[in-house]
Amino acid sequence: MSTSHTTASHAKKGEIFCQDESRVDWHSKALWALREKRDRAAGSLPEWEQLRQLGSELKLHTLTHLGQYLEEFEQNCQANGIQVHWAKDGVEHNQIVHKILAEKQVKKLVKSKSMLTEECHLNPYLESHGIEVIDTDLGERIIQLAKQPPSHIVVPAIHLKKEEVGDLFHDKLGTDAGASDPLYLTRAARAHLREQFLSADAAMTGVNMAIANKGAVVVCTNEGNADMGANLPKLQLHSMGIDKVVPDLDSAAVLLRTLARNATGQPVTTYSSFYRGPQADGEMHVIIVDNGRTKMLQDKILAEALKCIRCGGCLNTCPVYRRSGGYSYNYTIPGPIGIAVGSQHDATNSMPWACTLCGSCTHVCPTKVPLDKIIHHHRRLKAQAGQLPYGKSTYMPLVGNFMASETMLNCSMSVARTALRILPGALLKPFSGAWGKYRELPVAPNSSFEAWFNKNRGQ
Amino acid sequence: MSSKQSILQALKTVAVEPQAMPNIDVSPRLDDVIGQFETNLATVAGTLHRRAGLEGLQAKVDELIAQGLQVISTVDGIKGNRAVPDTAHELKDIDYAVIPGDLAVAENGAIWVNNQNLGHRVTPFICENLFLVVEADKVVANMHQAIKKIGLDAGEFGVFIAGPSKTADIEQALVVGAHGACSLNVYLV
Numbered sequence: 237m238s239t240s241h242t243t244a245s246h247a248k249k250g251e252i253f254c255q256d257e258s259r260v261d262w263h264s265k266a267l268w269a270l271r272e273k274r275d276r277a278a279g280s281l282p283e284w285e286q287l288r289q290l291g292s293e294l295k296l297h298t299l300t301h302l303g304q305y306l307e308e309f310e311q312n313c314q315a316n317g318i319q320v321h322w323a324k325d326g327v328e329h330n331q332i333v334h335k336i337l338a339e340k341q342v343k344k345l346v347k348s349k350s351m352l353t354e355e356c357h358l359n360p361y362l363e364s365h366g367i368e369v370i371d372t373d374l375g376e377r378i379i380q381l382a383k384q385p386p387s388h389i390v391v392p393a394i395h396l397k398k399e400e401v402g403d404l405f406h407d408k409l410g411t412d413a414g415a416s417d418p419l420y421l422t423r424a425a426r427a428h429l430r431e432q433f434l435s436a437d438a439a440m441t442g443v444n445m446a447i448a449n450k451g452a453v454v455v456c457t458n459e460g461n462a463d464m465g466a467n468l469p470k471l472q473l474h475s476m477g478i479d480k481v482v483p484d485l486d487s488a489a490v491l492l493r494t495l496a497r498n499a500t501g502q503p504v505t506t507y508s509s510f511y512r513g514p515q516a517d518g519e520m521h522v523i524i525v526d527n528g529r530t531k532m533l534q535d536k537i538l539a540e541a542l543k544c545i546r547c548g549g550c551l552n553t554c555p556v557y558r559r560s561g562g563y564s565y566n567y568t569i570p571g572p573i574g575i576a577v578g579s580q581h582d583a584t585n586s587m588p589w590a591c592t593l594c595g596s597c598t599h600v601c602p603t604k605v606p607l608d609k610i611i612h613h614h615r616r617l618k619a620q621a622g623q624l625p626y627g628k629s630t631y632m633p634l635v636g637n638f639m640a641s642e643t644m645l646n647c648s649m650s651v652a653r654t655a656l657r658i659l660p661g662a663l664l665k666p667f668s669g670a671w672g673k674y675r676e677l678p679v680a681p682n683s684s685f686e687a688w689f690n691k692n693r694g695q
Numbered sequence: 696m697s698s699k700q701s702i703l704q705a706l707k708t709v710a711v712e713p714q715a716m717p718n719i720d721v722s723p724r725l726d727d728v729i730g731q732f733e734t735n736l737a738t739v740a741g742t743l744h745r746r747a748g749l750e751g752l753q754a755k756v757d758e759l760i761a762q763g764l765q766v767i768s769t770v771d772g773i774k775g776n777r778a779v780p781d782t783a784h785e786l787k788d789i790d791y792a793v794i795p796g797d798l799a800v801a802e803n804g805a806i807w808v809n810n811q812n813l814g815h816r817v818t819p820f821i822c823e824n825l826f827l828v829v830e831a832d833k834v835v836a837n838m839h840q841a842i843k844k845i846g847l848d849a850g851e852f853g854v855f856i857a858g859p860s861k862t863a864d865i866e867q868a869l870v871v872g873a874h875g876a877c878s879l880n881v882y883l884v
Contacts, residue, residue, distance in 0.1 A: 266867050281802075283721050293717040300713040303706035310699075316849045322699035374873060375864035391864060398866045418868035426874060433874070434784055452847065460820045460860040460875025467817035467852075468783055478702065486719050489842040492855075493802075503735055503803035504838075504857045507820075507875065513850030515783075515816050526698075530705035539711050 243566060245586035245625060247670075250560035264558040266394060271552045273501025274600065287494050292604035294487045295543035298448075299533065305448040305481045306524065312451025313522055316513040321523045326356030329525045333358060333440070333473060334365055336521055340471055342367060342437040348455070348462035349373040350442025351389050351546060352475050352525060354568045370432045372461035374425050381408045387562025389569055390499050390548035395561055429461070439465030443476035444495070444508075444545070445488045446522070452512035453522060454488055456495065456505040463509050470518040474511070478529050479542040491545055494602035499547040532577070537613040541576040543603040550597035550607055556590050565590060572597035572607040579614040585623040588614035649684060656680035723836035728801040729883070732834050736804035739858030740871050741879040749773060752793070752826065752882045759791055768793035769812050770828045779814035786815060792822035792876075796856075798833040799881070800841045805857040806881065807845045816852050820860075825876035827856065831883045 254260055278284045298305055310320045323329035329352075337345060345367055347353070359369045359380075371380040375393040379386055382404055386392030393401070402416035411424045441462040445454040453474050455462045466472040482488055496502040514520035532538040551557045551571030562570040566587060567578030579587045588611050597607040618624055624632070638644055655664060657680050665672045681688075696704070724731065733743045744751065749772050756766050756773060765788055766775035773793050780786060794813060796806035806827050810816050819825055835841050847853045860875030871877065 269867065286721060290717050290719055290721075293714065294719075296711065296714040297716045300709055300711050302709065303703045306706075307703070322697070322702055324698040324701055328698060372874065373864070374862045378864065391867070393864055394867070396866075398868070401865050418865040419870050421865055422862060422870040422873065426872065429874060430787070434787055450847065451849075458860065459862050459873035461873070463820045463854065464817065464874045467815070467820065478706075483716060485842045485845075485847075486839065489838040490719060493838050500863070502857075503738060504800075504805050504855065506739065506857050506860055508805070508855040508857075510845075510847055510853045512847050512852065515852070524702075526702050526705075530702060533706065533709045533711070536710040539709065 243583045245584045246560065246564050246566070246590040247586065247626075249564035250556075250590070253561040253564055254559065260559055260561075262397075263395060263561060267552045267558045270391075270500060271549075271600070274498050274549055274552065277497035277501040277503065281493075281497075287490060288602055288604055290490045291494055291545070291602050292543060294482065294490060295545075295603050296540070298482055298487075299479065299539060299542055302478060302481070302533070305483060306478060309446055309448040309451060309481050310524075312449065314451070316451045317520070318451060318513060319519070319521045321521060323523055323525045323527070325527045326358075326525070329356045329475065329523055329527070330358050330361040332523055333475070334362060334367070336471075336473060337362070337367055337438055338365070340438065340519075342471065344368045344370065344432070344436045344438075346370045346372050346432055346436040346439050346461075346465040346469075348439075348441045348457060348465055349376055349392070350440070350475055351386075351569060352442055352477050352527075353440070354386060355527065356475075356525070358475075370429070370436070372429055372432065372465055373457070373459060374422060377425060377429065378404065381405075385563075385568065387570065388548060388551055389546055389571075389573075390551075395563070433464045433468050436465065436469050438469050438471035438473065440473040440475065441466055443474050443480050443522075445491060446476055446481040447485055447488055447510075448481050449484045450512055452510050454492075455509045455511065456492075456507065458502070458506045460507055463507055466509075466511065467515060470515065471521075472511070472514065472518065473521045473523065475523045475525060477525050477527070479544075491602075495545055495547050498549040498600065498602040528580070537606075537610055538576070540605055541573070541607075541610055543605050544573050544577070544601075545603055546573075547602055549600045549602065550605075553596045553600050554591075555594065555596070556592060560590065572611065573605070575614065576605070576607055576610040579611075579618075585618050585625045588612075588618060589625065646684065646686075653680040653682075653684075719839065721837070721839055723840060724802070725836055728834050728836050729831065731801035731836075732799055732804060735802060736858065736881060739804045740861060741804060741858040741881055744880060744882045747882060749828070749882070749884055752828065755826075756791070756793065764790040766791040766793065767814070767818070767822070769814055769818070770795050773828070783815040783817045783821070786818060786821045789818075789822040791824045791826060792818050793826040793828065794819055796827045796829040796833075796881075797846060798835055798841060798844055799829045800836075800838060800855070801834055802837040803857055805838075805841075805855040807841060808854050808856055809846050810852040811846075819854070819856060820875040822876055824878045824880075825856075825859070826880050826882065828882045828884055834883075
């Protein structure tokens, strides 16, 4: 496990990220720019809401017939000369991958982006078995060289400034000292990675969609790294979660229309590649992974998280993610979707509270994953399991009793209004706790809403 | 129990009620599909040549060859200076590849390319620059229409290509030319 997944609460890690205020602003703005591009792309299609509804329904249909579609997918893959493997968890996935590579004496593997292999911690496993793993997506290569995990699922190096990338490339790839022009750095990475593609023994990619009735996998990239990898060496591997399967090509078309638009505002990714068999004299393997997904399907609310197509739109819009960074979450996937699929792995039990329940994520999701509802549900699950963080199990029942009593609430609110009017702020602010750290206390109204209502609208 | 069996067993008790497959019926935008295609191709950093035709393309290819550049063509009627090599790796010094596209998509500027027309599958990715040739009456409105017409037989590979390769992984600055082709010119014929 990477160092950023050490256990500290989301609030604690967020505080570390927030120490550099100008960097937080920069991070937040970069992500908001993606959200704005997404809005323009979505707004340009009159049928946008229809596509979201179709995406949601076809994913839910597939998830509720998943066994049937996975078997159909496997049979059709085999008919196309694709070898299919099943892994119940990350450990088994890694063992299968290693076995395939070891049989072919693979020394160097080029890999395109796959959040699943991050989830399974594949790279360190293969490296411990003497296989060199080269991440080939530019952002992924940057963080691999920096020995960091991704901080975003689509733009994994969003937390780094170009000067930092420049220093890293100077150190690792021999670019000019002090050079930070993105074009220059990207060209240097292109030259460096071309050598890797041409000398690789095998390639691995994630899967965006798996087409059941064709036995094909779809891989989307902008850089072309997945295809440069998969089409040079004679051995190609594709890892997919069980949730990636869709019934047919028509379903894939719906998701391809929303995926890139919702991720970066592009009308489609540069390459949407359909692999329905290996190249001539080549070998193609697909590894289907569960790793906790069937368990999520046993919970009616959590199940809907598996409709996700990993566009990253919910991260870009999330006010908490944008201002706490990808490393503040105790899971490989950060942001709202990370909370939805990763809270059960969070030993600090703080992830479900890294959310204001504003619902912006749900509003932008291209497959209508009810993220705020799922996050709220995680809070309930933590409470039921006796795992409430921050002493919530002690004070929340008291707050509950207090707020349920009309007399107590009315009396104390009246005291609070008076106090806000007559006492100096410096005296009151300590009572507001963390809330008051970056905020001023409110101006007290003259009376309660109830009194105002009775006077103006009451009988 | 094998992992496959245990996964399939666990899937027998999904908590959500079975949902019906929706009927996918989305109205296409049919006005000026070629104009839409041109606009969207430009959005994804590609360039459309509407009227140059195969003659114009061959003239361009001849010009590149005269400059000493390596050009491979799998389009009937366009002659490059390189033949399809035995191995994919030998394509590493190709400057320009000229490839036929089966159809083009107006809504996003994408072009479907099937491996039967590629020589090696890696050709459109490994070349420094790419020319795609598409027949003008093969431009469809959207992905729903396109997906019904693509050729992808058992064992095959195919790809929608929308523009040259690109990345914005360094500070969100768009750089055209990541790992695949650095430029894309599309000729309508």
